[in-house]
Amino acid sequence: MSRKKAGKGKNANSSPTTGSPKTGSPTGKQKGKTGKSTVGTGSVVQANGMVHPSRPSLSNSSEFYDIAFKVMLVGDSGVGKTCLLVRFKDGAFLAGSFISTVGIDFRNKVLNIDRLKVKLQIWDTAGQERFRSVTHAYYRDANALLLLYDVTNRTSFDNIKAWLTEIHDYAQQDVVLMLLGNKEFGVPYMETSAKSGLNVELAFTAVAIELKHRSMKEPNEPKFKLQDYVNKEMKSAGCAC
Numbered sequence: 001m002s003r004k005k006a007g008k009g010k011n012a013n014s015s016p017t018t019g020s021p022k023t024g025s026p027t028g029k030q031k032g033k034t035g036k037s038t039v040g041t042g043s044v045v046q047a048n049g050m051v052h053p054s055r056p057s058l059s060n061s062s063e064f065y066d067i068a069f070k071v072m073l074v075g076d077s078g079v080g081k082t083c084l085l086v087r088f089k090d091g092a093f094l095a096g097s098f099i100s101t102v103g104i105d106f107r108n109k110v111l112n113i114d115r116l117k118v119k120l121q122i123w124d125t126a127g128q129e130r131f132r133s134v135t136h137a138y139y140r141d142a143n144a145l146l147l148l149y150d151v152t153n154r155t156s157f158d159n160i161k162a163w164l165t166e167i168h169d170y171a172q173q174d175v176v177l178m179l180l181g182n183k184e185f186g187v188p189y190m191e192t193s194a195k196s197g198l199n200v201e202l203a204f205t206a207v208a209i210e211l212k213h214r215s216m217k218e219p220n221e222p223k224f225k226l227q228d229y230v231n232k233e234m235k236s237a238g239c240a241c
């Protein structure tokens with residue numbers, strides 16, 4: 001299997017993207033937390049979800065990967081999508097005043113799963129209604145969706161149903177879906193905290209394992225059970241949930 005270099009993500013010219021939407025380019029800009037902006041470029045995405053950079057990386061990242069997937073963070077504005085991604089990527093919590101994401105943005109992270117380097121290209125979407133048409137165009141290339149709600153915000157919980165309808169309308173049928181913060185709607189569930197780091201690593205790792213298994217499954221290999229894995233990991237970490 002060929003090895004590829006993982007771009008750092010924040011600069012469109014240095015990173016592989018899926019080229020969504022069809023018009024070629026995207027997007028809005030991410031103001032605020034990271035203070036950087038993203039403009040998408042074209043590249044090839046195979047049916048199995050692997051992302052192959054269509055141009056050489058200009059990034060100074062020296063990280064290589066074997067297989068890559070697109071993951072999208074969706075959910076109401078203010079539920080903590082950007083904070084969760086920053087916690088996962090940089091291990092830090094973005095405290096202070098809330099600055100809403102404008103448009104869409106992404107970061108890359110490479111995980112070691114079963115001796116393979118699995119690159120997640122993680123798209124952070126704006127939760128505000130006015131950016132919905134921008135983010136819709138990105139759903140179809142997503143291999144996994146993390147749908148977040150805020151456990152302290154009833155409205156964000158009530159809106160989960162509408163988000164699921166949106167996902168049903170725009171995402172691939174077999175997209176890996178994880179609901180963060182809720183036990184209902186029949187999808188794998190876990191609670192996370194961008195502030196404390198609770199389960200952040202586990203949420204993304206579980207999705208990466210599921211994606212890798214789906215993509216490279218041996219005929220007799222037992223099916224990876226995402227929720228079982230999450231439960232087991234939380235148990236062994238001594239979580240009382």
Ligand SMILES: Nc1nc2c(ncn2[C@@H]2O[C@H](COP(=O)(O)OP(=O)(O)OP(=O)(O)O)[C@@H](O)[C@H]2O)c(=O)[nH]1
Nearest residue numbers: 077078079080081082083098100101127193194195
């Ligand atoms: N206490 C606590 N606050 C959090 C947590 N995650 C996010 N926040 C706060 O919630 C606010 C919104 O977080 P963001 O990550 O910017 O929200 P978002 O979902 O990206 O919002 P949009 O970009 O508008 O879609 C910020 O003030 C964060 O500091 C968490 O786990 N715990």
Ligand SMILES: [Mg+2]
Nearest residue numbers: 081082100101
């Ligand atoms: Mg945001």
